Structure formats: structure tokens, C-alpha cells
Amino acid sequence: xxxxxxxxxxxxxxxxxxxxxxxxxxxxxxxxxxxxxxxxxxxxxxxxxxxxxxxxxxxxxxxxxxxxxxxxxxxxxxxxxxxxxxxxxxxxxxxxxxxxxxxxxxxxxxxxxxxxxxxxxxxxxxxxxxxxxxxxxxxxxxxxxxxxxxxxxxxxxxxxxxxxxxxxxxxxxxxxxxxxxxxxxxxxxxxxxxxxxxxxxxxxxxxxxxxxxxxxxxxxxxxxxxxxxxxxxxxxxxxxxxxxxxxxxxxxxxxxxxxxxxxxxxxxxxxxxxxxxxxxxxxxxxxxxxxxxxxxxxxxxxxxxxxxxxxxxxxxxxxxxxxxxxxxxxxxxx
Amino acid sequence: xxxxxxxxxxxxxxxxxxxxxxxxxxxxxxxxxxxxxxxxxxxxxxxxxxxxxxxxxxxxxxxxxxxxxxxxxxxxxxxxxxxxxxxxxxxxxxxxxxxxxxxxxxxxxxxxxxxxxxxxxxxxxxxxxxxxxxxxxxxxxxxxxxxxxxxxxxxxxxxxxxxxxxxxxxxxxxxxxxxxxxxxxxxxxxxxxxxxxxxxxxxxxxxxxxxxxxxxxxxxxxxxxxxxxxxxxxxxxxxxxxxxxxxxxxxxxxxxxxxxxxxx
Numbered sequence: 001x002x003x004x005x006x007x008x009x010x011x012x013x014x015x016x017x018x019x020x021x022x023x024x025x026x027x028x029x030x031x032x033x034x035x036x037x038x039x040x041x042x043x044x045x046x047x048x049x050x051x052x053x054x055x056x057x058x059x060x061x062x063x064x065x066x067x068x069x070x071x072x073x074x075x076x077x078x079x080x081x082x083x084x085x086x087x088x089x090x091x092x093x094x095x096x097x098x099x100x101x102x103x104x105x106x107x108x109x110x111x112x113x114x115x116x117x118x119x120x121x122x123x124x125x126x127x128x129x130x131x132x133x134x135x136x137x138x139x140x141x142x143x144x145x146x147x148x149x150x151x152x153x154x155x156x157x158x159x160x161x162x163x164x165x166x167x168x169x170x171x172x173x174x175x176x177x178x179x180x181x182x183x184x185x186x187x188x189x190x191x192x193x194x195x196x197x198x199x200x201x202x203x204x205x206x207x208x209x210x211x212x213x214x215x216x217x218x219x220x221x222x223x224x225x226x227x228x229x230x231x232x233x234x235x236x237x238x239x240x241x242x243x244x245x246x247x248x249x250x251x252x253x254x255x256x257x258x259x260x261x262x263x264x265x266x267x268x269x270x271x272x273x274x275x276x277x278x279x280x281x282x283x284x285x286x287x288x289x290x291x292x293x294x295x296x297x298x299x300x301x302x303x304x305x306x307x308x309x310x311x312x313x314x315x316x317x318x319x320x321x322x323x324x325x326x327x328x329x330x331x332x333x334x
Numbered sequence: 335x336x337x338x339x340x341x342x343x344x345x346x347x348x349x350x351x352x353x354x355x356x357x358x359x360x361x362x363x364x365x366x367x368x369x370x371x372x373x374x375x376x377x378x379x380x381x382x383x384x385x386x387x388x389x390x391x392x393x394x395x396x397x398x399x400x401x402x403x404x405x406x407x408x409x410x411x412x413x414x415x416x417x418x419x420x421x422x423x424x425x426x427x428x429x430x431x432x433x434x435x436x437x438x439x440x441x442x443x444x445x446x447x448x449x450x451x452x453x454x455x456x457x458x459x460x461x462x463x464x465x466x467x468x469x470x471x472x473x474x475x476x477x478x479x480x481x482x483x484x485x486x487x488x489x490x491x492x493x494x495x496x497x498x499x500x501x502x503x504x505x506x507x508x509x510x511x512x513x514x515x516x517x518x519x520x521x522x523x524x525x526x527x528x529x530x531x532x533x534x535x536x537x538x539x540x541x542x543x544x545x546x547x548x549x550x551x552x553x554x555x556x557x558x559x560x561x562x563x564x565x566x567x568x569x570x571x572x573x574x575x576x577x578x579x580x581x582x583x584x585x586x587x588x589x590x591x592x593x594x595x596x597x598x
Contacts, residue, residue: 018594078433078595098439106437113434117354129346130438132339 007051008182008214009075013084015238016045016070044070046238047084052216054181057208059229059246060218061322067238068218072184075216076106089182102131105180109190112171114159120170121155124177131178138177145173148203165196172203185217189224201227222318236325246318253321256289258314259299264307275302284309289316343440348451351418355453365413365454369461372409376402376528383533391532396473398530400559403465404489404552405528406458411493412521413455416500419447421517423504433595443586447501466559475560485558487568491575492551496524498578499546501586508589520546527552550574 022038023029045067052058062068073079074086077093077100086093091100114123128138146155149169154162162170168188176183185204189197205228208215219225225232225246232249234242242249259276266283275298276290290298295313302308355361380398383390390398423446426432435445470477477485503516523546526534531542531549542548550571557563 073433073595076437078436079593080591096436101437101439104437106433108433111430111433113431115350115354117357118350122350122353126343126346126350127438129339129343130440132342 006053007087008054008089009050009052009216010087011048011050011071011075011084012086013047013049014045014071014074014081014086015043015047015083016067016074016079017082018042018044043238045074045081045235048235048238048240050233050240050243052214054214055208055212056231057204057215057217057229059225059232060216060235061225061232062218062235062241063322066235068235069186071235072106072186072216072218076104076184077101078106102178103180104182104184105175105178106184107172107175107186107188109168109187112159112167114167114171114174116160117158119156119158120151120162120174123159123170123174124155127174127177133178141177141179142173145176148206149173150199163196165192165199168192168196168200169203172200176207179211179213181213183213183215185215185219187219188217189219189221197221197223204228222322226318250315250318250321251292253325254316256291256316257295258316259288259290259295259302260310260312260314261286261288261302261306261308262310264309267306340440340444344444344448347445347449351450352453361454366457369406369457372458373406373461373465376406380529383529391530391534393530393532394473396469397556397560399469399472400466400556401530401552402528403462403467403469404555405462405524406465407462407489408493408496408524408527408551410455410458410460410462412496412524413458414452415448415450415455416497417455417521418450418452420497420500420504422446422450423501424507424517427507427593430595432593436590436593442590443501443583447497470559473560477559478561481559481561481563484563484565484568485555488550488555488558488563488571491568491571492547492555494575495547495578496551498575498582501582505582505586505589508593524548524551530556547574 018041019039020042022040024032048067048071060068060071070079074081075088075093077088077096080094089100089103091097091103093100093104114120115126124138124142127133128135133141142155146152149172151166151169151173154166154170155173159167159170172188188204189200192200201224204215204217207213208228215228217224217229230245232242232244232246233240234249242252256277258279263284263286267286269278269281272278272281272286272288276288276294279287279289281287299311299313303311380390380395380402384395384398388394393401423432426435426446435442438445500517500520503520506516526538526542526546527548531539531553534542539549543550554563554567554571558568
């Protein structure tokens with residue numbers, strides 16, 4: 001571990017195996033399950049390695065059941081790893097020491113800690129007491145965070161009367177009151193509309209810039225990842241598939257680039273087949289997939305042969321790449 | 335420093351839970367009605383048990399009132415603290431919100447045991463005190479200082495044993511998730527404590543002393559208030575309370591090692 005001791009999050013050979021009771025359907029299966037249970041081991045995380053430096057914002061990607069949430073729960077000390085080494089903010093998370101818990105926070109898009117019948121202010125006061133934050137400091141931090149999150153009188157309204165977006169913003173405020181150094185965010189924009197998603201993204205970017213907090217973010221919305229994270233970890237069936245810049249992941253997943261042409265004169269589809277894979281063809285518009293290493297000469301040849309009004313080169317959308325990767329592996333993404 | 339933070343936390347817990355409960359004012363009326371109904375029912379059954387005889391297992395009517403009073407007091411304590419907190423542990427495990435408790439730099443057992451304070455147990459607490467005072471007055475008992483201390487020690491020990499049993503049963507939800515039935519059975523077994531243990535058949539008496547220590551919660555403290563207690567009993571009761579508290583603590587830590595957290 002010493003080689004990467006400056007990392008604020010360090011996982012080496014991290015693994016987690018769950019023992020799961022299996023039950024056949026139907027009444028017969030239920031009786032068998034009652035009398036003689038059958039268990040099997042499910043390897044949710046299979047010996048993954050990664051290190052995150054202080055202040056980094058890292059996206060954590062993978063389809064449902066890939067092991068993202070299990071990893072986040074091990075990083076935050078909620079569940080014990082089955083194997084490997086883990087250090088977060090200099091502590092072993094599973095020991096759940098007070099100093100470590102003071103340094104981290106975990107925000108889950110599908111669960112909330114706010115008291116349902118009371119305004120967020122009451123939950124904020126409970127957290128201030130739990131984290132030992134003096135009244136004056138609490139007031140100042142709430143003011144700053146509420147400004148960033150554009151929260152005002154919502155903090156005085158019962159949680160049950162708030163919209164999903166307002167609740168998530170209040171949840172973020174409450175979770176960040178103790179100024180944690182490491183933020184684990186599990187689907188923080190889940191179910192939010194486009195505007196609310198944008199606000200949460202803007203807030204996270206600003207918070208990271210202002211405080212230098214380290215953020216590990218999982219999301220099914222690629223927009224969250226592309227807007228916030230330069231680096232991504234891609235986990236698939238419990239193994240780490242990629243650790244590096246988002247652009248590198250795109251190159252790795254897509255050995256082709258997309259070339260879109262707008263032509264002066266319509267051309268038949270066949271003439272483009274020697275340049276690459278024709279994705280779509282309409283009279284004046286053509287979309288091709290061209291191998292990355294042949295891109296320069298192909299573009300030059302296209303410009304030389306046809307009257308081109310417009311030409312655009314891009315990577316295929318990351319959503320499409322992820323979907324095809326997960327489908328190739330027989331895993332459906334939601 | 336740490337102690338004052340814990341105290342501030344518990345006070346804030348209770349403040350917020352009182353505020354949340356006050357959203358439902360009708361509960362106070364319903365709880366007063368429930369306590370009155372329960373008390374009337376218990377007194378009626380007690381009067382049936384006494385019909386045609388002046389003693390029940392060696393206890394006269396006024397002494398039996400003291401046992402009923404201590405039971406009502408304990409029931410009030412259960413409604414104020416045990417029921418609203420310990421019954422939520424199963425929900426926390428099932429819904430995955432135990433995660434939020436475990437993420438806080440505060441003792442998780444303390445949080446789960448003291449997070450809520452329900453004012454709806456207060457009518458039962460008051461009714462219990464009234465019944466005990468009435469029973470003592472009518473039986474002409476003068477409670478001396480040592481009898482009062484002995485009774486209080488025994489009552490607190492009984493409450494601690496009850497808490498430990500309940501908490502440990504609720505902790506089983508880490509493995510079995512749905513353990514409502516077990517905790518409900520425990521609560522309803524305690525109803526046996528509203529009458530002197532000697533009023534039950536010998537086999538049940540053994541159960542209420544050695545298996546579910548109902549006898550230690552109401553009958554033994556009542557004897558102490560009536561001047562029939564003994565310090566060795568009190569010492570034994572305190573030892574048992576400390577042992578069960580430590581056991582519940584150890585069991586909770588052991589259970590957490592097996593916590594897998596609900597899936598998202």
C-alpha cells in the first residue's frame with residue numbers, strides 16, 4: 001500500500017462474496033426451502049484495485065448488479081470486505097471509527113435520511129448535534145450550502161411536501177453539513193427531471209472546486225458522468241474493466257469514429273461502402289463508421305471525391321457504447 | 335466533551351421526535367383512552383380473581399394494586415422509549431435505512447435505542463405512579479428510604495433486562511429480517527407481569543422467573559416497596575441487568591459483522 005500512500009481512497013484486491021439462499025418457485029420449492037436451504041456464493045466484487053487522489057472527481061460506471069453499490073458500501077464501512085485491503089482517508093472503513101465517519105458521507109438517490117414529517121431544518125439540527133457542529137458554524141454552513149443549492153423557504157417546509165428535486169437538494173445539504181473530505185454519491189440524480197439534474201451537477205462541480213473534496217459518483221445518467229468526471233472506473237460483473245480518462249474508455253469501447261457528411265449532390269449508398277460501414281444513408285446525408293487509424297486518409301479521400309457541404313467527425317454517444325458493451329455480455333441496462 | 339456531545343445528540347433526538355409526534359395530536363386522546371381502557375380491564379380481571387377470596391397467591395387487593403401500578407409504569411416506559419425505537423430496527427434493516435445510522439459518528443446501539451421519545455407513554459407512566467401510591471396508602475405501608483431505593487434499583491434492573499432482551503431479539507433482524515413476531519411475543523408475555531407471579535400455576539412461575547424474567551420486573555420490586563425485599567436479591571438483579579446489557583452490546587457488534595445492507 002505504501003507506493004500509493006498519497007491516495008485518499010485505496011483499494012487493493014478488494015472483493016466481496018455474498019452467501020445467498022436459493023429457492024425454487026412454487027409451493028414445493030417453498031417447503032424445500034423451509035426444510036433444507038441451499039446456498040450459493042455470489043461474488044459481487046472480484047479483487048479490484050484502484051486509487052483515488054484527494055480532490056479527484058471519479059465516475060463509477062457499470063450496469064445493475066455489476067458491484068458498484070457493494071463497492072461504495074465497503075468504501076463507506078457499511079459492509080465488511082471478504083478479501084483485500086481498503087484505506088479511505090487513512091482509515092480502514094469497516095472499523096467505522098468516529099474520525100473516519102466524520103471524514104466521509106454517502107448519499108443514496110433511492111434512500112433518504114430526512115425526517116419525513118418535519119422540515120429539513122430539523123434533520124439539519126440532528127446532524128449538527130451528531131457531528132458536534134456549534135450553532136454559529138452550522139448557521140454559516142447552511143447559508144453557504146443553501147445558496148449553492150438554491151434552497152430557501154423549502155428548508156422550513158415539511159419534507160413530505162417537497163418535490164423530489166427539492167428533497168435531493170435538502171438531502172445533499174444535510175449530508176454535507178459536516179464538510180466531509182470524501183463524498184460517495186450513489187445515483188444522486190435518480191428520478192430527477194432534466195433541470196433538477198443540471199442543478200445537482202452544477203452544485204457538485206462547484207462544491208468540488210471550492211472545498212477540494214474527493215467525489216466518487218455512480219449514475220445511470222451518462223450526462224452526470226460526462227459533465228463531472230474526467231476519470232471513470234467501469235466495473236462489470238464484479239471486475240474492473242476500465243480505470244482512466246473517459247475519452248480512453250470511448251476509444252477502447254469504440255475502435256471506430258462516426259463521420260457525418262452533407263453532400264451537394266445525392267450519391268447511391270454503394271459508393272460509400274469502400275470508405276467504412278454505412279450507418280445511415282439519405283439522399284444528401286450519409287453517416288459512416290470509420291476505423292480510427294484510417295480516419296485521416298478516409299476523410300481526405302471523401303473530400304477529394306465528393307462535393308462536401310459539411311463534414312463532422314465524432315465519437316459514438318457513450319450511452320450507445322455502454323449499452324452495446326452490456327448487451328454483448330448478456331446484461332441488460334436500465 | 336464526548337459526553338456532552340452525546341447528551342446534546344440525545345436531547346436533539348427527543349426534541350425532533352416530539353416535534354414529529356406533535357403533528358398527530360389526536361394520538362394523545364387515543365392513548366389516554368387506551369390507557370384508561372387497559373387499566374379498567376386489568377382492574378376488572380383482578381376483581382374477578384379476588385372474588386370470593388381475600389388473597390391472591392399471598393397478596394391482598396391493595397398489594398396487588400402495587401404490582402399492577404409497577405406494570406403500568408413499565409408499560410409507559412415501553413411506550414415512551416422501547417416500542418418507538420426498538421420496533422423500528424426491523425424496518426431499518428428491511429428498508430436499508432440502517433445505513434444512515436451506521437454512517438454517523440455516534441454509537442449505533444445508542445442511536446437505535448434512544449432516537450425517538452414518544453410522549454404517548456406518559457399517561458401510562460402517570461397512571462402507574464397513581465396506582466402504586468394508592469396501593470401503598472390503602473395497605474397502610476410506610477415506605478422507608480431503603481425500601482424505596484431497593485424497589486427503584488429492582489425496577490430499573492427489570493427495565494434494563496427487558497430492554498436487553500428486546501434489543502437482542504430485534505438485532506436478529508440482521509439475519510432474519512422479519513422478526514416482528516418474536517418482539518411482539520415478548521411484549522405480550524410481559525402482560526403476565528400485571529399480576530403477582532405467585533398467582534400463576536407453579537410451572538408458569540418457573541418460566542416467569544428463569545426464562546422470561548417477568549417476576550423481576552414487577553413482583554420483586556413490589557415486595558421491596560412493601561418492605562419484604564432483600565439486598566442480595568437486589569444485587570443479583572443488578573448483576574443480571576449488567577450482564578444482559580453487556581450481552582446485548584456484544585451481540586449487536588457481532589450482528590453488524592454480518593450486515594449486508596439492503597440492495598439499492
